[in-house]
């Protein structure tokens with residue numbers, strides 16, 4: 155039964171497999187990877203709470219227990235948290251429909267929906283306000299990007315009504331706008347109930363185009379504040395960097411830290427150099443004369459003496475041996491990159507793998 159309860163609810167879609175972020179997501183779901191030491195989901199819950207959300211429904215599928223262990227009932231984070239788990243992943247639209255029975259909002263109430271891998275500074279309360287003013291069925295947060303080729307485009311008219319949903323453009327003529335779907339929606343509750351059940355549904359490919367075709371009011375809320383999709387390894391590392399340097403807003407972190415953020419209990423040698431928004435997690439160590447630039451060292455990771463790590467993610471308990479050079483690399487949990495190895499651009503070391511001394515040298519890009 156639906157009745158308006160006066161609470162603003164948010165649904166966080168956190169059930170994806172995060173295949174592009176493997177091997178980091180082999181052990182940890184993408185939304186739980188630490189971005190400046192704090193899971194993306196926690197950054198999102200804090201921002202939603204600050205915008206007036208008091209009840210959050212987590213739509214989980216992949217490794218749901220990791221969320222429950224960290225967030226519990228949500229009271230530590232100032233919200234009521236509800237977990238709804240799909241046995242089989244239902245896609246973005248299917249996941250939204252799947253949580254519908256757990257929402258308290260009335261048929262005409264707004265329900266916020268977030269993709270779980272978006273770091274943003276957009277005006278959430280402003281988006282809800284505009285949704286009300288426009289009496290929209292769905293409002294999409296849109297951001298502008300310099301190079302829209304990798305995204306679905308969402309052109310709007312002068313009133314903000316969405317005109318079309320366009321797949322990734324392949325020719326310059328197809329780039330009709332620089333506005334792209336930024337992954338946060340305000341749904342009228344009854345629209346969620348109308349999504350088909352029992353099969354996978356994509357909101358981007360099926361629900362939104364279907365609403366347009368049916369003449370529903372679908373609007374775009376363009377906000378040019380900070381936005382980053384953490385879906386790919388280098389973007390994840392950039393998100394962490396941006397939080398540490400203060401480029402990305404956060405109501406959890408103590409404010410811009412600067413060149414590096416070192417969690418108490420980490421050990422950094424006096425002659426090591428940390429720069430570019432590097433994050434060093436609990437129990438991690440950085441040896442003498444090591445250089446770590448714009449990178450993320452997960453808890454317990456180790457960068458040995460004289461190693462040079464740039465724009466990379468070093469997983470939980472992973473080891474980078476002395477004198478090794480890493481640039482744009484992901485090292486899985488507890489993997490070992492032996493001394494002197496050189497790994498660059500896109501190389502990924504799977505969890506637990508050990509590369510012996512100078513066993514690998516990828517240097518084609520340099």
Ligand code: GTP
Nearest residue numbers: 168169170171172173174213243244245249270271
């Ligand atoms: P890739 O495999 O690397 O594309 O990542 P992903 O699985 O997270 O997919 P994508 O980035 O397209 O997903 C966008 C958001 O929706 C993420 O926050 C996902 O966690 C979430 N998501 C995607 N598919 C599902 C699903 O089937 N169920 C649920 N509950 N969430 C999903």
